[in-house]
Amino acid sequence: MATATTAVTSSSAPPAGLRESKKQETRQLISDHATRLFIAQGFEQTTIAEIAAAARVAKKTVTNYFPRKEDLALDHQDAFIASLAHTVAHRRPGESALTALRRAFTDAATAADPVAGFSGPDFARMIADSPTLTARLRDLHDLRESALATTLATTTDTPHDDITPRTAAALLGAVHRTLFQRIQDLTLADESPARITTTVTTEADLAFDLLEPSLGDYAVA
Structure with missing residues (x-):
C-alpha cells in the first residue's frame, strides 16, 4: 500500500x-x-x-x-534510413520490390515529402554549403541501402551476406540517391515544388525502367 x-x-x-x-x-x-x-x-x-x-x-x-550536432539538422534521418526497407517489407501481394519502390517514390514526389528530398531552397542550400552535413547525408544513404539489403534478404529467404540482395539494394539505392540529389539540385535552382515533382516523376520512370530487365520479377510478395 x-x-x-x-x-x-x-x-x-x-x-x-x-x-x-x-x-x-x-x-x-x-x-x-x-x-x-x-x-x-x-x-x-x-x-x-x-x-x-x-x-x-x-x-x-x-x-x-x-x-x-548533425542530428539537429537532419531530424528525419530515422525515417529516411528505414524508408526503402519499410516499403519493401509492406509491399502489396504480387508486387515486386522494384514496383513497390517505384510506386512509393511517385507518391512521395506527389506529396513533396521531405524524406524524399523536398526541403525548400534555404534548407537545401544549408546542406550543400556544409561539408559536415554533406558527408552525413552520404552516410545516411549508405545506411538506408544496408537496411534495404537486409530486408531483401529476409523477404527472399536468402543469407544476409549473399551477393544478390546486396546488389539489388545497391542498384535500387543508387536510383534513389540520384533522384534525391536531382530534387536538391532543382530546389537550389529555385524551381517550384510542382515543377520539381513533374520533372522527377518523369525521370524516375526512366531510371526505374533501366532496372526492370534485371529486377522486375525480383522479391515478389
Missing part, C-alpha cells in the same frame, strides 16, 4: 502520455531553433550553446535529445 507521501508524488506526476507529448514539444522546439540558426549562420558556424540559448534550455538538454 502506498504511503501518503508516495500517493501525493504519484498523483502530482504528469501522465505518461502528457510527459511524452512535452518531450516531443521540447524536441521540436530545439530542432526548429537549430534549423533557423543553421540557415541564418551556417551549420559549422552555429554552436550548441547558441541553440540552447535560443530554445531556452540547457546545453545538456540539447545533447540529450540530439547526441550529434
Whole structure:
C-alpha cells in the first residue's frame, strides 16, 4: 500500500502520455531553433550553446535529445534510413520490390515529402554549403541501402551476406540517391515544388525502367 507521501508524488506526476507529448514539444522546439540558426549562420558556424540559448534550455538538454550536432539538422534521418526497407517489407501481394519502390517514390514526389528530398531552397542550400552535413547525408544513404539489403534478404529467404540482395539494394539505392540529389539540385535552382515533382516523376520512370530487365520479377510478395 502506498504511503501518503508516495500517493501525493504519484498523483502530482504528469501522465505518461502528457510527459511524452512535452518531450516531443521540447524536441521540436530545439530542432526548429537549430534549423533557423543553421540557415541564418551556417551549420559549422552555429554552436550548441547558441541553440540552447535560443530554445531556452540547457546545453545538456540539447545533447540529450540530439547526441550529434548533425542530428539537429537532419531530424528525419530515422525515417529516411528505414524508408526503402519499410516499403519493401509492406509491399502489396504480387508486387515486386522494384514496383513497390517505384510506386512509393511517385507518391512521395506527389506529396513533396521531405524524406524524399523536398526541403525548400534555404534548407537545401544549408546542406550543400556544409561539408559536415554533406558527408552525413552520404552516410545516411549508405545506411538506408544496408537496411534495404537486409530486408531483401529476409523477404527472399536468402543469407544476409549473399551477393544478390546486396546488389539489388545497391542498384535500387543508387536510383534513389540520384533522384534525391536531382530534387536538391532543382530546389537550389529555385524551381517550384510542382515543377520539381513533374520533372522527377518523369525521370524516375526512366531510371526505374533501366532496372526492370534485371529486377522486375525480383522479391515478389
